[in-house]
Amino acid sequence: MRYRRNYQTGGRYFFTVVTSGRRPWLGDDCNIDLLREALRRVRKRHPFTIDGIVILPDHLHTIWTLPTNDAGYSLRWRLIKTYISKRSAQPAPLWQSRFWEHTIRDERDYAQHMDYIHYNPVKHGLAGMPRDWPYSSFARCVDEGIYVSDWGGVAPDLSPEIGHE
Numbered sequence: 001m002r003y004r005r006n007y008q009t010g011g012r013y014f015f016t017v018v019t020s021g022r023r024p025w026l027g028d029d030c031n032i033d034l035l036r037e038a039l040r041r042v043r044k045r046h047p048f049t050i051d052g053i054v055i056l057p058d059h060l061h062t063i064w065t066l067p068t069n070d071a072g073y074s075l076r077w078r079l080i081k082t083y084i085s086k087r088s089a090q091p092a093p094l095w096q097s098r099f100w101e102h103t104i105r106d107e108r109d110y111a112q113h114m115d116y117i118h119y120n121p122v123k124h125g126l127a128g129m130p131r132d133w134p135y136s137s138f139a140r141c142v143d144e145g146i147y148v149s150d151w152g153g154v155a156p157d158l159s160p161e162i163g164h165e
Contacts, residue, residue, distance in 0.1 A: 005074065006101070007071035007072075007073075007074075007102045008071055008103060009066070009068060009069055009070060009071045010065075010066055010067060010068035010069070010071075010102055010106075011065075011073075011104075012051070012063065012064070012065045012066075012072070012103070012104040012110065013063065013064050013073055013101050013102065013103055013104060014061065014062070014063050014101070014102040014104060014113040014116075014117075014162075015060075015061065015062050015063075015064065015073075015077070015099055015100065015101050015102075016059060016060070016099065016100040017058060017059060017060050017062075017081075017095065017096075017099045017100075018058065018059040018095070018096045018099075018101055019059060019094060019095060019096070020093040020094055020095055020096055022059075023058065023094075024057030024058045024089075025058075025090045025094065026055055026056065026057050026058060026059075026060065027056075027057030027058075030089075031084075031088060031090065032055055032135060034084050034087055034088060035055065035060075036063075036114045037086060038079075038080045038081075038083040038084050039080060040063065041079075041083060042076050042079045042083070045079075046070075046072065046075065046076050046079070047067055047070075048064045048065065048067070048070075048073070048076060049064065050062060050063070050064060050065050050137070051063040051064065051065055051110075051112045051114070051115075051137075052113075052117045052118065052136075052137045052141065053117065053136060053137045054117045054118065054120050054133070054135065054136040054137070054138075054147055056120065056124060056126065056135070057119060057126075057141075061113040061117045061120060062074075062117070063104065063110070063113055063114065064154040071082055072087050073101065073144065075088075081094070081095045081144065083130040084162070092112075094120060102162075110141060112158055112159055112162055113162060114141070114146070115138070115156040115158060116156075116158055116162045117136065118130045118136060118137070118138045118141065118147065119152050119155065119158075120136075121133035121135075121136065122152055122155070123155075129150070129152050129153060130147075130151060130152040131149050131150070131151075131152070137165065146159050
């Protein structure tokens with residue numbers, strides 16, 4: 001069976017991207033800086049909005065909104081992965097060859113996936129509260145009034161099909 005991606009111009013997508021062999025090389029600040037630089041460079045040439053993101057040692061989750069005239073998220077991921085692979089001191093391969101994508105259907109789906117992203121470090125035992133994990137957009141979302149700073153003391157009620165990590 002061949003997997004078919006859903007491309008929608010101006011779409012909003014949730015992604016899960018996993019390191020090769022689940023090696024925890026994203027747990028290193030230098031590699032997180034490299035990921036940030038790759039995101040900045042690709043966004044400069046191929047704009048998109050990062051609505052939410054969390055970076056864990058062996059995977060990341062993010063929600064992107066693409067421009068109204070563009071559906072090319074696969075190109076963006078290829079460029080990001082290639083940029084990092086060419087500059088990292090880590091042994092290749094760095095990434096699983098594929099990534100998982102979900103098209104955000106509506107505002108409820110968006111909110112559920114944002115909650116999933118921000119609660120993920122707690123779920124994996126890496127932080128006691130979402131605010132304690134430095135590699136996520138949670139603090140920005142608190143500043144924007146989307147969350148209160150003590151959100152996540154209790155696990156959110158999430159749909160069981162969210163995640164696929």
